[in-house]
Amino acid sequence: MTMTADPQSRPADRTAASGGHSVEIRDLDLQFGAVKVLQKLNLDVHEGEFLVLLGSSGCGKSTLLNCIAGLLEPTDGQIFIKGRNVTWEEPSNRGIGMVFQSYALYPQMSVRGNLSFGLKNARFSRDEIERRVSRAAEILQIQPLLDRKPGALSGGQRQRVAIGRALVRDVDVFLFDEPLSNLDAKLRADLRVELKRLHSRLRNTMIYVTHDQVEAMTLADRIAIMKGGEIMQLASPDEIYNRPKNRYVADFIGSPSMNFLEGQLQGETFRKDDLSLPMVGYDWASRPQGERGAIVGIRPEHVITGELVAGAPVRAEVVADVVEPMGSDTLVWGTLGGEAFRIRMDGNARVKEGDRLPIGIDPSRASLFDSRTELRL
Amino acid sequence: MSDIGMLNTVKAAEDPVRRVLDGPRGARPKRTFSRTNIFLYGTLIVVALYYLLPLYVMLVTSVKGMPEIRAGNVFAPPLEITFQPWVKAWAEACTGVNCEGLSRGFWNSVRILIPSVLLSISIALVSGYTLSKWKFKGSEVFFTILIVGAFIPYQVMLYPIVIILRDVGNFLGVQLFGSLTGLVLVHSVFGMPILTLLFRNYFASIPEELFKAARVDGAGFWGILFRIMLPMSLPILVVAIILQVTGIWNDFLFGVVYTRADSYPMTVQLNNIVNSVQGIKEYNVNMAATLLTGLVPLFVYFVSGKLFVRGIAAGAVKG
Numbered sequence: 001m002t003m004t005a006d007p008q009s010r011p012a013d014r015t016a017a018s019g020g021h022s023v024e025i026r027d028l029d030l031q032f033g034a035v036k037v038l039q040k041l042n043l044d045v046h047e048g049e050f051l052v053l054l055g056s057s058g059c060g061k062s063t064l065l066n067c068i069a070g071l072l073e074p075t076d077g078q079i080f081i082k083g084r085n086v087t088w089e090e091p092s093n094r095g096i097g098m099v100f101q102s103y104a105l106y107p108q109m110s111v112r113g114n115l116s117f118g119l120k121n122a123r124f125s126r127d128e129i130e131r132r133v134s135r136a137a138e139i140l141q142i143q144p145l146l147d148r149k150p151g152a153l154s155g156g157q158r159q160r161v162a163i164g165r166a167l168v169r170d171v172d173v174f175l176f177d178e179p180l181s182n183l184d185a186k187l188r189a190d191l192r193v194e195l196k197r198l199h200s201r202l203r204n205t206m207i208y209v210t211h212d213q214v215e216a217m218t219l220a221d222r223i224a225i226m227k228g229g230e231i232m233q234l235a236s237p238d239e240i241y242n243r244p245k246n247r248y249v250a251d252f253i254g255s256p257s258m259n260f261l262e263g264q265l266q267g268e269t270f271r272k273d274d275l276s277l278p279m280v281g282y283d284w285a286s287r288p289q290g291e292r293g294a295i296v297g298i299r300p301e302h303v304i305t306g307e308l309v310a311g312a313p314v315r316a317e318v319v320a321d322v323v324e325p326m327g328s329d330t331l332v333w334g335t336l337g338g339e340a341f342r343i344r345m346d347g348n349a350r351v352k353e354g355d356r357l358p359i360g361i362d363p364s365r366a367s368l369f370d371s372r373t374e375l376r377l
Numbered sequence: 378m379s380d381i382g383m384l385n386t387v388k389a390a391e392d393p394v395r396r397v398l399d400g401p402r403g404a405r406p407k408r409t410f411s412r413t414n415i416f417l418y419g420t421l422i423v424v425a426l427y428y429l430l431p432l433y434v435m436l437v438t439s440v441k442g443m444p445e446i447r448a449g450n451v452f453a454p455p456l457e458i459t460f461q462p463w464v465k466a467w468a469e470a471c472t473g474v475n476c477e478g479l480s481r482g483f484w485n486s487v488r489i490l491i492p493s494v495l496l497s498i499s500i501a502l503v504s505g506y507t508l509s510k511w512k513f514k515g516s517e518v519f520f521t522i523l524i525v526g527a528f529i530p531y532q533v534m535l536y537p538i539v540i541i542l543r544d545v546g547n548f549l550g551v552q553l554f555g556s557l558t559g560l561v562l563v564h565s566v567f568g569m570p571i572l573t574l575l576f577r578n579y580f581a582s583i584p585e586e587l588f589k590a591a592r593v594d595g596a597g598f599w600g601i602l603f604r605i606m607l608p609m610s611l612p613i614l615v616v617a618i619i620l621q622v623t624g625i626w627n628d629f630l631f632g633v634v635y636t637r638a639d640s641y642p643m644t645v646q647l648n649n650i651v652n653s654v655q656g657i658k659e660y661n662v663n664m665a666a667t668l669l670t671g672l673v674p675l676f677v678y679f680v681s682g683k684l685f686v687r688g689i690a691a692g693a694v695k696g
Binding site: 069070071096102108118122162 | 584
């Protein structure tokens, strides 16, 4: 505990020693009684990266964030921020700022009071506090609100103030705990864009927890998908979408979710009943030999329909069961090879329930998983 | 009601557009003398009278002279108002050999009340805060023990506390048993369970994220308590103050057991005045003395009644 953060030093002063990693987590374990919430978790977050922790509720993503913030003590393992071991450090000495889902503004203080509270605790001079508060207010466009109480602000304004509270502290790492979940859909989209703009302006490391995959895909440089206290896949949004590491990730990302057909892989050809899918152009993780059980995953939006079917590598037919017109797209529910199969078509597509629909499949855009381990082949 | 209705009609008539657009709006008006209202208000008035009658008798008697009281008409308003009984009760009434009236007891009670209220609320505030936001290993057990303490009858603990006060006092070389200091300590200890429960539940209802945000902002145990939690706790503080002020002011048992004649609180002295066996019973003085003793809690209720209800409700939300 001899190391204490010098609040005056700018983030740039400490970059050299960290070797490009802003946050490093080593073998982190956390148990509540007998329940293991995090298990041997390792994670490196790059300098200036926007990392999203994504998962359904109870997967441990918020717990992990709270550990990084220092609000929860891990059972075992270490956390480094900027190369400094902060595992047992107070939250305020870690060089982090945090934004909460419920905004967590101090109700009795004005916006200015909220922004300067942390700085007062760190004993900054009055001039410095004034300078930082006005800078943050300018970045977030909340100058006119500075003398109001949080109760007199709208949800979006409150969240801006909450971001400002992290901003004034001039920290290395921003932590966001589902910051947009309490806002309505339109405001959420607006603030999402604003956050992205903020990140490209500040270039701070940001770790962002959400269960909303749209937020994850749009904001992240990399996404960590979590399940049961473990990271399932850590990769760029593009990689996660196109090359999911296992069936869980494939199923979790994408809406409507991926179609799965369970069958046999013979050589490089997937077979199920009378459907035969030669995996031409597929990017194999390891080239298969012999015969094995496999699951093929095809995203509803990757199914080829209309005139393009004629040129598709593999053709089949689906009977439309339910048709859901959604304006921009039409979602068709049917069956293929005895299993439910969803197709996303153009919004103008004229499909009726009961129609026999010719479809095409491009194996190079599909995903193959081992049916036992559910890992990508 | 009908006046407002008239006003609206007149206005509507002046404004033709509004008259067309305006049909009757809002809930259907109810008659003032409906059967429900008669029953409801009738009951309330009867109950209120029932409770106010003794107060009325006391007030009236306290401003009558003794001859008028002896005439025996308890409910009759005074023929001749005199404040002599009040003066006597406050400054001249005798208990045993000393004839200083209630005034001495009043100041004793004040000297007991103020430190007891401050001390018990301060301790309970900090323990309630710790038990809700800084839970430690065994904090739940600790809390349970504290709550169980609230259910043990006072009478069981009277004598053990006499011994504790005497021995601790002897050990420290100060007089605890038979002094105001000792009584203040006793009141503070007995205020603990209920006040701690009150504060703990109130703080538990303050969102966890607020507490986390303050920690990230570098506030420590005391910083969060004084700068974040306390400014939000006015309603519950008012509840605690009312509970303690009325409870301690009205206390008789501890006062009579743990103090001596020269430091008796007002309630004990009131009893001594009213129950004195020598001389004639001066009912008017007794009534005035009783009303004087009850003024402090009454005053507190009147001033802070609204806040009290709000605070009780706020503490009750989460347990």
